[in-house]
Amino acid sequence: MALIELKNLSSNWKQLQKTLQPSTSKPASSKSQERDGHESLKRKRSGNTNGSHAQVSPNTRNGHVKYSTKPLPRKRQKMEEPSSSGASNRRHDHKILSKSASMPSLKHPTLVTDDDDAATSISVLTPSPHHPDTMNEGSSRTALPGKYIAIDCEMVGTGPEPDRDSALARVSAVNYHGHQIYDSYVRVKVPVTDYRTAVSGIEPKHLRKDIARPFKEVHNDLKVLLEGRILVGHAVKNDLDALLLKHDKRYIRDTSKYSRFRELAPVPGRTPSLRGLVEKLLGVEIQTGKHDSVEDARATMALFRLEKESFEREVAKIYGAVRMKDVIGPSVAEADAGGGEEGLSKPKKKNKKKKKKKH
Numbered sequence: 001m002a003l004i005e006l007k008n009l010s011s012n013w014k015q016l017q018k019t020l021q022p023s024t025s026k027p028a029s030s031k032s033q034e035r036d037g038h039e040s041l042k043r044k045r046s047g048n049t050n051g052s053h054a055q056v057s058p059n060t061r062n063g064h065v066k067y068s069t070k071p072l073p074r075k076r077q078k079m080e081e082p083s084s085s086g087a088s089n090r091r092h093d094h095k096i097l098s099k100s101a102s103m104p105s106l107k108h109p110t111l112v113t114d115d116d117d118a119a120t121s122i123s124v125l126t127p128s129p130h131h132p133d134t135m136n137e138g139s140s141r142t143a144l145p146g147k148y149i150a151i152d153c154e155m156v157g158t159g160p161e162p163d164r165d166s167a168l169a170r171v172s173a174v175n176y177h178g179h180q181i182y183d184s185y186v187r188v189k190v191p192v193t194d195y196r197t198a199v200s201g202i203e204p205k206h207l208r209k210d211i212a213r214p215f216k217e218v219h220n221d222l223k224v225l226l227e228g229r230i231l232v233g234h235a236v237k238n239d240l241d242a243l244l245l246k247h248d249k250r251y252i253r254d255t256s257k258y259s260r261f262r263e264l265a266p267v268p269g270r271t272p273s274l275r276g277l278v279e280k281l282l283g284v285e286i287q288t289g290k291h292d293s294v295e296d297a298r299a300t301m302a303l304f305r306l307e308k309e310s311f312e313r314e315v316a317k318i319y320g321a322v323r324m325k326d327v328i329g330p331s332v333a334e335a336d337a338g339g340g341e342e343g344l345s346k347p348k349k350k351n352k353k354k355k356k357k358k359h
Contacts, residue, residue: 117306118281118282118283118306120305121282121302121303121305121306122282122284122302123178124177124178124298124301124302124305125178125282125284125286125295125298125299125302126178127178127180128143128177128178128179130142131143131179131180133180133183133294134180134183135183136183136184136185136206136211136212137180137182137183137184138182138183138184138213138221139181139182139221139225140179140180140181140182142179143175143179143180143181144175144181145173145175145181145225145229146175146176146229147176147229147230148175148176148229148230148232148253148301148304149173149174149175149181149225149226149229149230149231149232150173150174150231150232150233150297150298150300150301150304151171151172151173151222151226151231151232151233151236151239151297152171152172152233152234152239152293152294152296152297152300153168153170153171153172153238153239153242153243153293154168154169154170154171154200154201154202154291154293155167155168155169155196155200155242156169156188156192156194156195156196156200156202156207157192157193157194157195157196158188158190158191158192158193158194159190159193160193162193162194162196163194166242167188167189167190167192168186168188168215168218168242168243169185169186169188169192169195169200169202169206169207169212170183170184170185170186170200170201170202170206170293171183171184171186171218171222171239171242171243171293172184172293172294172296172297173222173225173297174294174297174298174301176301176305178298178301178302180294181225182221182222182225183293183294184212184213184218184221185202185206185207185211185212185213186207186212186213186214186215186218187207187209187212187213187214187215188207188212189215192204192207197290198290199290199291200290200291201290201291201292218243219243219244219245222243222245223245226245226247229251230251230252230253231247231251231252231253232253232255232300232301232304233252233253233254233255233297233300234254234255234256234274234296234299234300234303235254235256235271236252236254236256237254249319250315250319250320250322251322253304253311253315255274255277255300255303255304256271256272256274258307258311258314259314260307260310261277261303261307264276264277264280264281274286274287274296274299274300274303275287277303278299278302278303281303281306282302282303282306284299286299
């Protein structure tokens with residue numbers, strides 16, 4: 001093997017250094033890029049709004065640094081915040097929660113041929129400015145009950161099988177005109193395992209002891225309210241069972257059992273849904289968000305008013321004519337002025353003849 005001369009070795013070494021010189025500068029630039037990437041990543045991940053990550057961008061004003069947050073897509077929030085905890089509603093202002101979460105909207109043509117009847121029934125769905133809805137008010141201070149009362153209840157899941165076991169969490173009632181006459185959250189004695197917030201609208205804060213009323217108090221309130229009145233409801237037996245109340249069948253108007261409404265059920269022989277009936281008959285969508293027991297009670301009353309005369313005839317065929325003077329008193333009739341006073345009759349005065357005393 002021939003020996004390499006020193007002069008040739010030095011020249012080759014210089015050429016090798018020139019070749020390697022550009023590649024030796026790359027690690028420094030790649031490290032700086034990696035460091036910049038980590039810093040930008042840290043800025044994006046800093047800041048947290050109600051348990052959800054947000055992008056933060058600093059803005060300087062008057063020497064102070066402010067941050068504007070942009071929430072991540074809803075899909076990401078659902079992964080981080082289970083719906084059972086009510087996390088999706090935590091950012092709502094209390095004033096917003098004090099209103100109905102689901103507002104009716106007119107979107108579909110109606111099956112009702114009489115426009116006046118449809119307009120009258122639809123008007124029941126809108127809260128009255130003179131009798132505004134006040135959540136958890138109990139008995140209304142302005143609206144009075146009348147001859148007809150519609151009720152609706154919201155339930156929560158309890159026990160190891162929350163889909164099967166339910167407990168009463170809220171009850172609402174409206175009069176013939178759709179005015180809220182009662183609304184209350186109800187304390188649940190057993191642990192709640194599923195608030196069903198997406199459907200019931202109930203959150204843990206609604207069932208606190210300082211907000212919800214004891215079941216016994218609500219039970220007694222509704223017992224007094226329904227006494228001597230006609231009860232309107234959709235599958236109303238479920239509501240009565242939840243309240244542990246009974247009501248004379250002659251004085252119940254159940255929209256889920258009315259023959260003309262049952263003809264509109266998607267599956268023959270099945271019970272039609274309240275939402276489906278209101279959409280088909282009145283062209284109005286309800287329950288577009290979380291359910292609201294006041295709104296559902298109004299919708300039930302609107303359906304009843306739409307078919308009131310035929311509804312009463314159908315009940316009369318089953319149970320016979322109902323004498324309303326045996327059902328309600330004069331004070332109830334006065335409270336229901338303009339709202340279904342037909343059928344009322346004033347009690348006749350008995351003429352008492354004075355017997356002449358024999359002397």
